[in-house]
Amino acid sequence: MSDIKIKITDRDGVLHEIDAPTDMNMNLMEIVRSYELAPEGTIGICGGMAMCASCQCYVVSDHQLPEMSDDEDAMLAEAFHVKDNSRLGCQIQMTEDLEGLEVELAPES
């Protein structure tokens, strides 16, 4: 088993330190759903196609993240509450490089 520890601050400001598996082909949005850190139906609406921005988060730690695809970039250009460190959780795959990742979930919109 290769789990990494990541910190996720939910939409109510509560910090969760959780174990995220790196061998299950999971992305950050799916990790949030599996731990039910945001109500079902308010996150991952498009299922992870970078087409709804319901999994937008702010990346607080300075990890090297995978480069943004055109789809993700364009979706964030139309989303709300966007900051410079905004990413879509569904586009961030859990890998061992992300040990210690810290993110905040963006407000629901």
Place this chain on the structure above:
Amino acid sequence: MIKTDILIIGAGPTGLFTVFEAGLLQLKCHLIDALPQPGGQCSEIYPKKPIYDIPGFPEVLAGDLVNNLMEQIKAFQPGFTLGERANTIEKLEDGTFLVTTNKGTQHNAPIVAIAGGLGSFEPRKPLINNLKAFEDKGVAYFIKNPEIYRDKKVLIAGGGDSALDWSIFLADVASEVTLVHRRNEFRGALDSVEKVQALKDLGKINLITPAEVTELKGTDKLHAVLIQKSGDKEEQIIKEVDEFIPLFGLSPKLGPIADWGLEIEKNAIKVNTFDYQTNIPGIYAIGDVNTYPGKLKLILCGFHEATLMCQSAYQRIYPDKKYVMKYTTVGGVSGFDGSKKQAPKAVVKTIE
């Protein structure tokens, strides 16, 4: 008033397939959907994306799946109330239900099947403080009748296909079209992007990027907007406009269904796994909108739920009739339009 046997709320894949299963039982269906076209998320969010787990289809585009379902149910002549949201439900004295939409269209049926997915799609509204005060007073999130923009000064915000397409369309109708987007880049069909470029060069579309509308001005009607331009040259522009149309896509909300007295858990409707009935007898919930232990939000599960639900609905409508399920290969498919599909008969002939 529209009368039918099964009133289906939601015209996504699950709702559409319900028409087929109901049709095999000679039950008529009518569908209500808030979107202007059938197909639900498959048409609205990802028509060009492939799906790999529809049994018998190694790969099918979401849009094609919807087209196939429409073809499959055609003979059962479903009715549609599109572009309207089911708002209220009332149980009448005879035990049937009366469902009224936001536009006042009334539907009456003994069975209601909620196949509403994640809810009805509502426009995503930009975060502008006094936006609400100007709704229908110069601010609209949908373009229903383009004629009302004739000879008006129109400002469209957004960077997707609908923002591009409406800017192009209104360039010939409105006296002035301004398109505001947070980026210089647009995400849309190449053809639309090029057309906007051409119209901009002709001076028919006024393009302001990268920029955002941050404030609305006016007393009882919209008069002007404040545009914050970012990038190399930061500045604030006050632009006189008659109409402001923010087009930032749609997001699903469970909406009025949440107030129908149904048991809700995790933004979904609780059902039993015997016939997918809710806590209100006669009202069923199928597909992504329901929840039960072990629920998976898959199209194929929605198809299964729709099938069992129709059997139960038949029993409710005709409690005294005897019925056994018949394979379509054996019984064929008899449409309400008089069409009949059936397996070719074997020939009995001597070979000499």
